[in-house]
Amino acid sequence: MASNNPARGKEERLWGGRFDSGKVHECLEKINKSIDIDQRLHKQDIEASVAYANGLRDAGILTKDETELIISGLEQESTFELIESDEDIHTAVERRLRRLVGPAAGKLHTGRSRNDQVATDTKLWLSDACKPLADNLVHLIKRMAERAEQEVDVLMPGYTHLQKAQPVRWSQWILSHAWALDADRLRLTQVAERTMSQCPLGSGALAGITHNSMHSVADRDFVAEFTFWCALTGVHLSRLAEDLLLHCSIGFVQMGPGLSTGSSLMPHKSNPDGVELVRAKGATLTGMCTSMLALLKGLPSTYNKDLQLDKSILFQAYDDLNLALELTFAVIDTLRVNSKKCVDELEPSMLATDLAYYLVHKGVPFREAHHKVGEVVKLAEKKGIEISGVTLKELQEICVEFDENVQKVWSFESSVEQYQAYGGTSKASVTKQINAIKQI
Template sequence: MRLWGTVENPPLDPAFERLNASLPFDRRLYPQDIRGSIAWARALARAGILSPEEQQAIEEGLQRVREELDAGLFLFRPTDEDIHTAVERRLSELIGPAAGKLHTGRSRNDQVATDLRLFLMDEWPELEGGLRALEEALVRQAEAHPDLLMPGYTHLQRAQPIRYAQWCLAHAWAFERDRERLQEAFPRLATLPLGSGALAGTPFPIDREALARELGFQQVSPNSLDAVSDRDFVAEFLFIAAMIGIHLSRLAEDLILFASAEFGFIELDPAYTTGSSLMPQKRNPDALELARAKAGRLIGHLTGFLTVLKGLPSGYNKDLQEDKEPVFDTVDTLRAVLAVMPGLIATMRPRPERMRAALEEAMLATELADYLVRKGVPFREAHRVVSALVQEALREGKALSALPLERMRRHHPAFEADVFAALDPEAAVERRVVIGGTARAAVDAQIRALRARLAPADSQ
């Protein structure tokens, strides 16, 4: 018999029963469901609803149910609509009528919200750890190659020279923002809904704050009606995951390009590439392509779930059953990609000769404009003058440094003999010493700042 049914209830249409059932996916919540039920039984005992003997029998029975599920020995039945039904049904078989008291003052509405929050609270450290490992790998790459220069790009066109370390740290800072989002969202996630009942709260004297402490929550939901329908934590998690996916995709896209023969800036370890079934010479960056593709999956889960939420009335609605599958798949997707990317980053090898060869002198045009600015020329005028110089050099097939000083002075008399010192990539990079810049000192400061953030909390 179902939790909500009676002997006289007519059978459900089999097609609807399959649509209604969540057990095929929510069985994954059994550790959290049993943990929450044990805590609820203790709360009922503290409130005088259960005798000590009943509470002990329920707790021991739930532990046995957990052991059966852990060992794969639990036998599900067709009447098990969801994991909550299955656990309570098996508990009743093990300990008898006392099991019927466990659900006193509790609804599946607050029960499932609690389970899903507990699930994400359990996953949070793993996701944060994956991001931390990826950041560590990027920082180590930056530390290993502090003086390596490469082209920086805008619009995928060579723009200005930067340090390879600056490129590594640019991605590291993006993932650091993702870690911050996880940290900032955790208190909102760790809000206990249990004790809210179906919508109006429980009529029994449950100490919800003690319940929250026992289960590891940081606070108690302030409104029972809101608590059972609140899935902001799901939407927020899916958004954070989508941003992580976008940052992973952008990193992957850069590396796919950089590892191509056309760029040749990076060599990927063979452990993270595959061969071709037809062309023996090829190594394909499949790990990176899959990381790039997963962003679409993560964005899709966010978009789909927000659409589920957008038209719901207050209180619990069965639409909210659609929260679990995107959460589970998002967790699995992130864990799979974050298990691969740190190793790929740690083992990739930059190719300095290819990076140096790509540092064409035209990328130093901004240096000429800045040179004129330091001579007192307004930037807009300097920009126009240098643009004309660049076009002249291109027409003649010459480097800027090959233009004689007299030719430069025809465009503006502020050019002097020291202009050619401006046409040096290393000097250009070193002039960007501002906070966040690509000069060696600025990059070293970024590394120190990231290292401080990545240090364990107990060492700070």
């Protein structure tokens, strides 16, 4: 692999014959070089060059011996140092090949441009990168399902508008995030398939073998789509992180060992900084997606040097999201759930909807039932008591359909168990979700 601290030397540039002097202005030298970034394409540039050598042999450009010589040079394991004139990874690979096999290396670039090279290399890199991302997603999703199974009997408040709404299972909460990430997993599969749907290698600068060669050498839709995928997945991780931070603050959960930091001033603090930074990655990944789209906006046809900058966006998005996935897995894996605190935060007022359903079962239209229960809530607030403390007599003064069995409403367990439909909060429904995720 190319060194991060390469040795420097001088050699002819690939395009040097056009100019009287090989000298390049220092500013142009700095802005034009991309080797520090695109050296990550080293493996893919070798793979594409091997395939291209075989293609040139089939086309009669290379002899069998030349092909074998070139491929042996490309695949040779040895120290690979960068020199001053290596603008990019393609230049470096070709220079090294020429040093190893001699003049035959010059034939490899027949019909090929760095335009189609870099498009091909980037597609290959992205295809390779999708697998570890998918693996990390699957590991996280399955661990979330395992935690849901472990804590399936824990009840907690469900929130809307950051206000307590209805009782739910803790498992239902974590599975809601697991399903969002599973949708991301499926989208990533589609991104990978579309990325490899065409190979621009052999298109040269703008003529070649795809549906439209002018399009293929300049196409970076696959990079834009991947950065969007990273942004969306980052947003999903950010929302999970925000929930975790709120739950930490309330006391529902506690970070596992090694996943909090301290304060330089306050000795008692245990700060969930890692989760906060995962939340922040949702913002920076969105910015990278926007940067990629802005980079493409307004470009004229075929290749333009602007596209050199897509790799820094692509690699950074990949690195940031992969790290966020790994950190999130570590958090979920060791998260401590305080089941007592979860239950203690349940309030009878959260069963107001159940009280309305009670009237619905008595034949009262839901809108009327909703209004009647609103009056019950108002009465409880006026008296400074819980809704469950309103007497049967007072309930019947509001609606005659209330009777003695209304007391059965005041059960949090019964509340979550009533939702038996697929995806509901009953234990059976949650277990079906868990089993479905285990099959991923």
